[in-house]
Amino acid sequence: MRILVVTTLLTDFAGAGGVESVVREQARALTAAGHSVVIVAATPGGAPADMADLDVRALPMLVDVDPRMIIPRRLADSLRLAARDVDIAHIHLCRDFVTTRATSLLARLAIPQVIQAHGMLDSPSGLLSRIFDSAATKRSINRARLALTLWEPEEQALRRLGYRGRVLRTVNSVGDLPPRDAIAPQAPTVLFASRIDRRKQPTRFVEMAQRVSALRPDVRFVMVGPSGDASQDLSAAIRALPPEIPLDYQGAVRRDDVFDLLDRASVLVLPSVREPFPMVAVEAMARGVPVVLSHDCGLAELAEQYQAADVVSPTVEKLTEAVLAILSDGRLAASLSAAGLRLVRERLSPAALGADLTAAYQSALAS
Structure with a gap:
């Protein structure tokens, strides 16, 4: 299967879990399962060094501040090139210009979409978030054939936003980590x-x-x-x-x-x-x-x-x-x-994650 992954931002300084780690581990699990994966994301200085083994299409950034405000250049052209011959797109959807616009562009290209929000679409707390939801988020979620969620409150948040599609529960995994160093005794x-x-x-x-x-x-x-x-x-x-x-x-x-x-x-x-x-x-x-x-x-x-x-x-x-x-x-x-x-x-092994994602994509394509 040929899979296009879209996420907001990838940097070398994402080292505390988060969406970036999920994207990395999912891509490696899918590659190990025999799939072809292309990742499109805004990056401040090219693909992160620890993702050199993956096919990352870096989007130049106009704004390097709050990730929600990133406005990448050439998003449409990059997506058209990356989406050639893909079977499905996996969008790590947040309240931002990268992922919401990507859902619109991919819908025009008739690419089936799966979304995953990582809890980032909780009930909005401010006026700007509510305006953004009305203008973009609510349309984006309903372009997807399937939503992947990590727990019940995340599904509830999607439903409150008006998501009408199917939901499947998934988990995160961790792949091969660097060997653990032998550390001399020290203070707890x-x-x-x-x-x-x-x-x-x-x-x-x-x-x-x-x-x-x-x-x-x-x-x-x-x-x-x-x-x-x-x-x-x-x-x-x-x-x-x-x-x-x-x-x-x-x-x-x-x-x-x-x-x-x-x-x-x-x-x-x-x-x-x-x-x-x-x-x-x-x-x-x-x-x-x-x-x-x-x-x-x-x-x-x-x-x-x-x-x-x-x-x-x-x-x-x-x-x-x-x-x-x-x-x-x-x-x-x-x-x-x-x-x-x-x-x-x-x-939480990569093999289990690869099998779960493969089944989810097949389910979305069959719907």
Whole structure:
């Protein structure tokens, strides 16, 4: 099968899970399953170095700011060239000019479409989002034959926007990761790796760090992730910390740097709410890192089934209790590590993802 993939943005600094990681792993899983995949996306400096094995058609960018405001040049020409002889298009749809316009252009070319929104089409919170939905998003979603969702709230959000088509549930996967480095013993480290958005609750991680540090002053805390709508809140929270608390916010980092940080982490903490399926949690499990996971998350049910993470309410109190338990109980940490590895191996492998996507595309083409 020949598959065209369209996503908003690909960069070398997407190394904290997210849509970019999903696109990468899906493309590799489909290629391994024998399909031909072409990816079209806006890129600030050409295809990311860690996607050199994939066919990425880079769109020059007029605007390099908020991804939702990217206006790529030559989108129509690039899509026409990339869409030659393709069987189906997989659009990673967000409220932006790249993916919504792509659905319109591909509809004119009579290319069957599958959409996947990754929870990015939650109910709009502002006037501009509502205007954009009326002008573009609602039309875009109903050009698709099929929508792939990661959990029930995502399907509900699509229905509220007026999506009338079929829905299939899918999962994310993680492919072959770089070998885990042998790390010399060091201070216990608690890691946050995600975009600095309010729904990721980065300031709650800071509050948790202060409480953990009061009982375990030997523990250090590291935060990484690109700027988002909570960046100012995070800066204020970090400035308010007592100077003796060792919390280091490193900003956006490269994908390989995330793996280095995971190799040094004693536990990964994701205090997010309304989180469809966090890739960084899957990547942590694949490297044997214990995970503390919010229950308001599409991965939570599977993680609980395998006992592969400590799934908690994302309050400061519960996060603190979970982190302290893992840091103080080596058997608990080892159990979470082993269960996470088993979950990834049995349910989140590239082979399973490739088979699921193939079946989804065949279903869409048959409709």
